[in-house]
Amino acid sequence: MTAPFVTAEPLGDIAHGFFGRRGGVSSGELASLNCGLGSGDDPALIAENRRRVADAVLPGGALTGVYQVHGNRCLIVDDATDLAARPDADALATRTRGILLGILTADCVPVLFADRDAGVVGAAHAGWKGALAGVTDATLAAMESLGAHRANIAAAIGPCIARASYEVDDGFVQRFTTDDPANERFFSAGKPGHAMFDIAAYVAARLAAAGVTRIAIGGQDTYVEAEDYFSYRRACHKGENTYGRQLSVIGLN
Incomplete structure (x- = not known):
């Protein structure tokens, strides 16, 4: 069975895909394409789900x-075995063909990057902490060190929690406005003491400010689209014991 996925036009014919929760073999709260190694799912089922993702995009x-x-x-990846121990990081870049960079999310923002002319790709996991700390900037810098040119890099933002579902408190807002007062534009009014945060728009703005001119936003809401995507926040609100993770991937043929 082929796991369904969506692609982004700016990435063109580069092998890539944003996967959801359909098309796998996991069951229960983790049904069905759970790719999260830390979810408590049967490792054999996770391995099969991850195999299906790879085969669908880059056999x-x-x-x-x-x-x-x-x-x-x-991290820059030259050989697939480089990451056998799964080192701490939130982004990857490579110019080596046959390597499929994977990012796990369950509300956070997956970002895929490609410079088709230079033959360099990247992938980043942008939760709010990483986004504010500049994980996308670090990915662009790593890609440039491999020969990419920022003006030629396209970026695609995949399924993540949307503004309408992402309620935060005033202290959260202050972290962003202290970093840059202009960040106020990514928040809209919520209940007293709270606001609604557009994390996809924030990540897109960081990319644009860094010189990326081709940016796509998928627009899916992982919290609301329960049949299609895993969501950490939704699982917490429903009192579920665990939550699955979806995988976003990119590689060079």
């Missing part, structure tokens, strides 16, 4: 990933 490719810590570290 024969070596799927790689890191232990995501909500930071801004980007």
Whole structure:
């Protein structure tokens, strides 16, 4: 069975895909394409789900990933075995063909990058902490060190929690406005003492400010679209014991 996924026009024919929760073998609260190694799911089922993702996008490719810590570290991958121990990081970049960079999310923002002319790709996990700390900037810098040119890099923002579902408190807002008063534009009014945060728009603005001119936003809401996507916040609100993670991938043929 082929797992369904969506692609982004700016990335063109680069092998990539944003996957959801459909098309896998996990069951219960983790049904069905759960790719999260830390979810408590049967490792054999996770391995099969991850195999399906890789086969759907880059057959024969070596799927790689890191232990995501909500930071801004980007690792350069030259060989798939480099990440066997899953080092702490939140972004990856490569110019090596046959390597499939993978990012896990469950409300956070997955960002895929490509410079088709230079043959360099990247992937980033942008939770609010990593986004504010500049994980996308670090990814761009790593790609440039591999020969990419910022003016030629396209970026795609995948399924994540949307503004209408992302309620935060005033202290959260202050973190962003202290960093840059202009960040106020990414928040809209909520209940007293709270606001609604547009994290996808914030990440897109960071990319644009860094010189990326081709940016796509998928627009899916992981919190609301329960049949299609896993959501950490939704799982917490429903009192579920665990939550699945979806995988976003990109690689060079």
